[in-house]
Amino acid sequence: MRIGIIGAGQLGQMLGFAGRGMGIECQFLDPSDAPPAADAGEVIRRPFDDPAALAELAGSCDVVTYEFENVPVDALLGIADRVPVLPPPEALHIAQDRLNEKRLFDELSIPLPRYRRVDSLDDLYAAVDSIGLPLVLKTRRFGYDGKGQYRVTTRDDIEAAWRELAGAALIAEEWLDFDYEVSAIGVRSAGGDYLMYPLTQNEHSAGILRRSRAPVVAPDLEEQAQTYMSALLTRLDYVGVLALELFVVGDRLLANEFAPRVHNSGHWTIEGAETSQFENHLRAITNRPLGSAACRGHAGMINLIGEIPETAGKLSIPGCWLHAYGKSPREGRKLGHITVVAESAPERDQRLQQVEVALSKV
Numbered sequence: 001m002r003i004g005i006i007g008a009g010q011l012g013q014m015l016g017f018a019g020r021g022m023g024i025e026c027q028f029l030d031p032s033d034a035p036p037a038a039d040a041g042e043v044i045r046r047p048f049d050d051p052a053a054l055a056e057l058a059g060s061c062d063v064v065t066y067e068f069e070n071v072p073v074d075a076l077l078g079i080a081d082r083v084p085v086l087p088p089p090e091a092l093h094i095a096q097d098r099l100n101e102k103r104l105f106d107e108l109s110i111p112l113p114r115y116r117r118v119d120s121l122d123d124l125y126a127a128v129d130s131i132g133l134p135l136v137l138k139t140r141r142f143g144y145d146g147k148g149q150y151r152v153t154t155r156d157d158i159e160a161a162w163r164e165l166a167g168a169a170l171i172a173e174e175w176l177d178f179d180y181e182v183s184a185i186g187v188r189s190a191g192g193d194y195l196m197y198p199l200t201q202n203e204h205s206a207g208i209l210r211r212s213r214a215p216v217v218a219p220d221l222e223e224q225a226q227t228y229m230s231a232l233l234t235r236l237d238y239v240g241v242l243a244l245e246l247f248v249v250g251d252r253l254l255a256n257e258f259a260p261r262v263h264n265s266g267h268w269t270i271e272g273a274e275t276s277q278f279e280n281h282l283r284a285i286t287n288r289p290l291g292s293a294a295c296r297g298h299a300g301m302i303n304l305i306g307e308i309p310e311t312a313g314k315l316s317i318p319g320c321w322l323h324a325y326g327k328s329p330r331e332g333r334k335l336g337h338i339t340v341v342a343e344s345a346p347e348r349d350q351r352l353q354q355v356e357v358a359l360s361k362v
Contacts, residue, residue, distance in 0.1 A: 002026070002027060002062055003025070004026075004027050004060070005029070006028075006071050007030055007037075007066055007067035007068045009030070009037065009325075011262050012036070012040070013040050013326075017040050018279045020040070021279070026041040027044070027061060028042070031045055039326060048075060051078065064086075065285055068261065069095055069259060087240040087242070088237060095257070095258055097169075098139075098143070098257065099115075099171050101257055104235070107235075108231040110231065112255040113254055115171055117171055128155065131174050133152060133155070133175075135175050136173050137151075138150075139169065141168070148165065149207070150165055176249060176254065178249050179247075179248045181202045181203075182200060182246050182253070184196055184200075185197045185200070185265070186243075186244070187277070187281065188242075189239065189284045190239045190285070193289070193290055196226055196293065197266065198216065198293075200265050200266065202265050208305060208334075209264050211300065212264075212268055212300065212301040213348070220251055221253055224252070224253045229242070241280060243259040243261070243263030243266065245265075261281075262281050270323075271296070272296055274294045274295075275292055298345045301339050302352065303337050304338065307329045311361050315355065319341045319351060320338065323336050338355055340355060
């Protein structure tokens with residue numbers, strides 16, 4: 001079995017490593033000079049929308065998948081008649097545009113913050129009048145890790161926000177005073193079998209995920225997330241792993257966005273779950289039985305951003321694993337992560353604190 005993966009970043013790398021343990025060979029398409037997934041399989045070093053490269057990938061693989069959202073949908077459609085492309089390109093098309101995404105949530109009765117389409121400065125003024133302040137103005141496409149966003153706090157910010165982001169398709173969203181953020185990671189097989197990992201609590205700073213903890217012990221929230229995830233996967237006729245990001249507001253979950261791929265907030269599943277999200281994604285797209293999504297105790301994950309401190313490779317904390325992606329240091333870049341697993345939540349949190357202290361030492 002050979003799987004083609006469009007993108008050869010750290011998510012592709014972890015998919016490739018999972019594939020090795022399953023007797024699956026992975027081949028990647030990525031134009032980067034030193035992609036992390038080169039450690040996990042052959043990389044075709046050509047652009048993502050190169051017709052000849054896509055034809056080569058389709059011709060040599062049994063199924064094609066992708067590891068990031070900004071893959072050109074037309075490129076996938078161009079090979080879909082030659083090889084199965086999973087998750088389905090429709091899911092990618094919707095996830096690439098925040099407006100389409102929110103309209104899908106509305107269609108499925110998944111609650112979300114108020115929003116309005118913004119195509120002009122007048123639209124932005126109307127959104128402020130309708131939604132109220134503060135709100136956040138976002139680009140509808142290509143926004144990630146906090147990029148392409150402007151918080152509008154007062155009416156004096158309106159024109160500055162418009163100048164900053166004008167020229168792109170935009171959407172205005174209600175700014176929520178939420179309690180915390182969680183992600184639900186689900187997986188559905190080609191045969192329609194479905195599982196969801198326990199909810200993960202996430203902490204962001206400057207729009208970038210910094211820490212995750214699982215499981216979130218909140219049965220009412222878990223039930224809501226299960227309902228929303230099932231609706232999404234069924235409506236999209238989805239195959240593979242999907243991550244749904246949610247805000248917790250009191251006893252309610254409000255949808256933020258979804259990612260049609262394996263997700264940073266699920267990295268803890270490599271050591272902290274019976275079956276990792278990466279293995280289950282490969283199981284789903286090859287129509288194999290899904291593995292258990294149950295936790296192995298309580299897990300936590302810390303992203304290593306911008307640099308990997310020398311002390312990260314010298315940790316002697318029990319139940320602790322370092323994953324370095326082999327990427328060159330750069331401000332704001334995810335270079336690796338550290339996972340801890342413990343028998344209880346307090347013990348996990350203590351280990352996370354020990355890791356934080358160790359990483360801060362020069």
